[in-house]
Amino acid sequence: MADSQTAQTSSAVTKPTESALTTSQGKTVIADVVVSKIAGIATREVAGVHDLGGGAARAVGALRERIPGSRTNQSQGVGVEVGEKQAAIDIDLVAQYGVGIADLAGAIRRNVIAAVERMTGLEVTEVNITVHDVYLEDDATSADEADSSPRVQ
Numbered sequence: 001m002a003d004s005q006t007a008q009t010s011s012a013v014t015k016p017t018e019s020a021l022t023t024s025q026g027k028t029v030i031a032d033v034v035v036s037k038i039a040g041i042a043t044r045e046v047a048g049v050h051d052l053g054g055g056a057a058r059a060v061g062a063l064r065e066r067i068p069g070s071r072t073n074q075s076q077g078v079g080v081e082v083g084e085k086q087a088a089i090d091i092d093l094v095a096q097y098g099v100g101i102a103d104l105a106g107a108i109r110r111n112v113i114a115a116v117e118r119m120t121g122l123e124v125t126e127v128n129i130t131v132h133d134v135y136l137e138d139d140a141t142s143a144d145e146a147d148s149s150p151r152v153q
Helices: 002-014 032-044 055-066 101-120 137-148
Strands: 049-052 078-082 086-096 123-135
Touching: 032 049, 032 078, 032 086, 032 101, 086 101, 101 123
Parallel strands: 086 123
Antiparallel strands: 049 086, 078 086
16 A cells, blocks of 8 residues: 555656646747737737837837838837746837826736737746837827928929
C-alpha cells in the first residue's frame, strides 16, 4: 500500500503542468509580433485613442502610409515581452482632446487584456500606458489648410 502511495505521489510530481499552450501533445509558441498586433488593434478600438506611438514612430508611420500599397503598422507604439505563460505590454499613444485620460487608460487596459488573453491563452501581467500628446482638431485643420494653399502666387 505504501508503494502505491509513493507511485501516485511521484507521478504527480513528475507530470508537467498543462496549460493552454503546453500540453502532453506539444507546445505552442506565440511570437512577440502576434501579441503586439493584437494589443495594437485592441487599443485602436477604444474611443478616445487618436494614434499609437510617440513622435518619431508616428512620423515614420505617416511617411509609410503615403507609399502606395502600404498598410498601417498595427503594432506601432506597442512593446511586448512574451514568456511561456505570460505577457507584459507597453503602449505609447496620443489621446483625443477632451477625453478623461485615466478613464481612457482603464478602458484600454480592459480591452487589451481581454483580447490578448482570449486570443493567445497568455496571462497578461501588466499593461503600461504612456500618453505622449493630446490631439486637437484645430491643429489638423490648420495643417491641412497650410498644405492646400500655394506657397507662391
